[in-house]
Amino acid sequence: MNEKFFSLDQEKQERIINAALKEFGQKGFQKASTNEIVKEAGISKGLLFHYFNNKKGLYLFLFDYAVDRLVERIFSNENQLMEDVFERFLQITIQKLHLFKKHPDLLDFLMTAMDDETIQYDLKNREMLEQAYQRVFAGIDYSRFKSGIDIEKALKVIFWTFQGFGEEEQENLKQLGIQHYDINRVKTRMEDYIQLLRQLFYE
Template sequence: MNKRFEHIDINNEKVYRIVNSAFKVFSNNDLEKASTNMVVTQAGISRGLLYHYFKDKQELFDFLLYFSVKVIMIDLKENINWEDSDILNRMRQGLIIKLQEIKRFPYMIDFYAKYGKLTRSIIDSQTEEIFPGIREKFYTYNLDFSQVKDDIDIEKMISVITFTLKGIINEYLDMTRTSSENFEMKLLVNKCDEYFEFFRKQFFK
């Protein structure tokens, strides 16, 4: 699938506008009802520009999957401090990268929530194709677990932390979308940091 989109510059401003608008349109509408006309209107571009990049709605949808995987994987690969051996520090770095992408593409997480189960195998295969082994590397490479309490199941610990952080993010995003409050990344990071401190006390020696 990736070769279909290799010619598209994911950093292009026009592509950025199309992607941001498409995430919103597909998130707010069922797949059958979402249309390229909606995307064009939302993005404030011409139909010709949209079709310059994508031949139809399905190809645009496929690109959103490709795009979301690639930008996050690039950020993880380039911005994680792989020399830091602390798992909580690494998960915090991964969290901040994810939040930065949510700030850039506010409806990307809604897109995943709506279509993630249907597209999980595609997302997994693209992740492996773009950066082989990145997920295993994130949770294993150069990490020192010797400070974790002896009776702690590390895999379960990681799962608990992951689901907790996901819940905090979703709750915060729901709150900002149903009120007049804007997305304040600093506030969300501070809230998550309180939990990281809690995790360290509970799981570490």
């Protein structure tokens, strides 16, 4: 790729990246259309190929970019994960929403790119991703759970609750639009659910 891409307006960079994430995320590498990407990004055909010299170059750049953004948001060493399940999932859900706000199609792109056979990457990023996912569930404090509760299943119920909540919030964000959506208020909304979950699961 052409490093001067990073000298563009940040807003323009993001327009291009988001358009590409969306198209590749929806259709996979082969069937994604560069025409569609430049149309959505509002740039000319030539410019895209000027910065990423061909389709595969763009795809590979995007994969690295997406992994970087995910790790820096959720798994970076600064963001130390809480021991309390609810605090931890609250934290992660908020971070995912921030990520979704900037790059609505990044997570979907990563999911589908992970098992795309048409390309094989440097495996570095792949491994980093898989390690990261394990960290989400490692070192949780279960001591406060009511006795007689199946911890494994309880954890799944909690996980699915946060997942469902997060998807609902993403829907809201899409509907309301980026400017009318206040992420801090999500925190209070989610704390109502956490209160319920604590009531249910904790002694």
